[in-house]
Amino acid sequence: MHPTGHIEVLEVTEPGSDVLTADAFRAAFRSHPAGVAVVTADPGGDPIAMTVSSLTSISASPPLMAFSASAQSSSTAALRRATSVVVHLLNAEQLWLAQLGATTGVDRFQDPTKWRRLPTGEPVFPDGGTWIRGEVVHRVEAGNAVIHVVKAIETNSSAESSSDASGVGPLVYHNRSWHVLSDASMI
Amino acid sequence: MHPTGHIEVLEVTEPGSDVLTADAFRAAFRSHPAGVAVVTADPGGDPIAMTVSSLTSISASPPLMAFSASAQSSSTAALRRATSVVVHLLNAEQLWLAQLGATTGVDRFQDPTKWRRLPTGEPVFPDGGTWIRGEVVHRVEAGNAVIHVVKAIETNSSAESSSDASGVGPLVYHNRSWHVLSDASMI
Numbered sequence: 079m080h081p082t083g084h085i086e087v088l089e090v091t092e093p094g095s096d097v098l099t100a101d102a103f104r105a106a107f108r109s110h111p112a113g114v115a116v117v118t119a120d121p122g123g124d125p126i127a128m129t130v131s132s133l134t135s136i137s138a139s140p141p142l143m144a145f146s147a148s149a150q151s152s153s154t155a156a157l158r159r160a161t162s163v164v165v166h167l168l169n170a171e172q173l174w175l176a177q178l179g180a181t182t183g184v185d186r187f188q189d190p191t192k193w194r195r196l197p198t199g200e201p202v203f204p205d206g207g208t209w210i211r212g213e214v215v216h217r218v219e220a221g222n223a224v225i226h227v228v229k230a231i232e233t234n235s236s237a238e239s240s241s242d243a244s245g246v247g248p249l250v251y252h253n254r255s256w257h258v259l260s261d262a263s264m265i
Numbered sequence: 266m267h268p269t270g271h272i273e274v275l276e277v278t279e280p281g282s283d284v285l286t287a288d289a290f291r292a293a294f295r296s297h298p299a300g301v302a303v304v305t306a307d308p309g310g311d312p313i314a315m316t317v318s319s320l321t322s323i324s325a326s327p328p329l330m331a332f333s334a335s336a337q338s339s340s341t342a343a344l345r346r347a348t349s350v351v352v353h354l355l356n357a358e359q360l361w362l363a364q365l366g367a368t369t370g371v372d373r374f375q376d377p378t379k380w381r382r383l384p385t386g387e388p389v390f391p392d393g394g395t396w397i398r399g400e401v402v403h404r405v406e407a408g409n410a411v412i413h414v415v416k417a418i419e420t421n422s423s424a425e426s427s428s429d430a431s432g433v434g435p436l437v438y439h440n441r442s443w444h445v446l447s448d449a450s451m452i
């Protein structure tokens with residue numbers, strides 16, 4: 079096993095006439111909605127919080143998830159050093175948190191009533207949603223982003239609770255808009 | 266750069282008391298919705314089509330996307346050998362395709378009116394939605410799944426067209442149900 083923090087660098091040829099342009103790629107992906115997560119960590123120094131629409135479950139046994147973060151993000155340097163993270167799976171009442179983690183130049187930890195630290199040190203925004211704490215077991219530097227693979231250690235959810243049980247639907251990001259799922263959106 | 270088809274094996278310790286159980290992990294991820302894609306390929310022999318809820322955009326320049334597929338899936342062995350794939354980003358009118366690609370034991374290519382081959386050989390289901398053809402540039406075997414990183418080569422979408430432009434909202438999978446996004450789900 080790679081030591082935690084190992085980064086594998088995936089070399090991909092520079093964009094050329096043989097691949098989609100960035101504009102065409104983004105346009106195609108506007109057809110593709112995603113759940114919304116906020117990733118927090120504190121590798122020493124200041125805590126970070128970053129909104130991502132790339133979180134996905136990889137494997138249930140062992141419990142692995144992955145997300146990617148742009149190399150441009152101000153939080154990425156700290157995130158690369160983190161051995162553990164907390165991912166928050168956002169519901170519609172946590173739109174403020176999604177927006178907070180996506181806004182540049184703000185102190186995302188300014189309001190001490192909104193977050194606390196877990197006994198293990200990571201910052202957590204406990205306001206109503208599901209979160210999962212995990213250990214970063216692998217990173218792949220791919221193009222302009224870093225894919226982080228995380229082994230899930232603990233969660234505040236139980237088999238009985240979910241965003242549905244709370245009556246608040248999950249948040250979805252699509253084509254630069256926010257949506258909420260409900261019985262009305264079911265087909 | 267790794268030769269196409271290289272698989273990196275990520276060794277993760279077996280599940281134990283220090284990680285979430287599979288049930289707890291699945292329960293937590295029930296809070297997390299996802300867009301729906303069908304991945305097709307034909308590495309020689311029979312074509313495959315597989316529904317995934319793990320497709321995500323990684324980087325726009327170079328244009329990279331990733332998805333994971335369970336090692337248990339009947340299509341995974343063929344998918345491991347594929348050098349190129351087509352990902353279909355599904356809208357609500359393509360629920361039949363999502364269900365086709367998720368049903369075991371059926372011939373997903375039985376109806377010749379539903380699909381064709383691209384000049385490059387990959388099967389495509391052209392029925393109304395956006396697709397992207399790409400080259401598999403990296404694989405990570407992680408737990409019980411394989412993460413595939415794909416460089417985008419071509420698409421049937423244009424900067425103007427999208428599932429929204431077609432008037433059909435995108436398909437979302439959440440907590441074992443299908444949803445469609447629309448103006449009514451926007452917040």
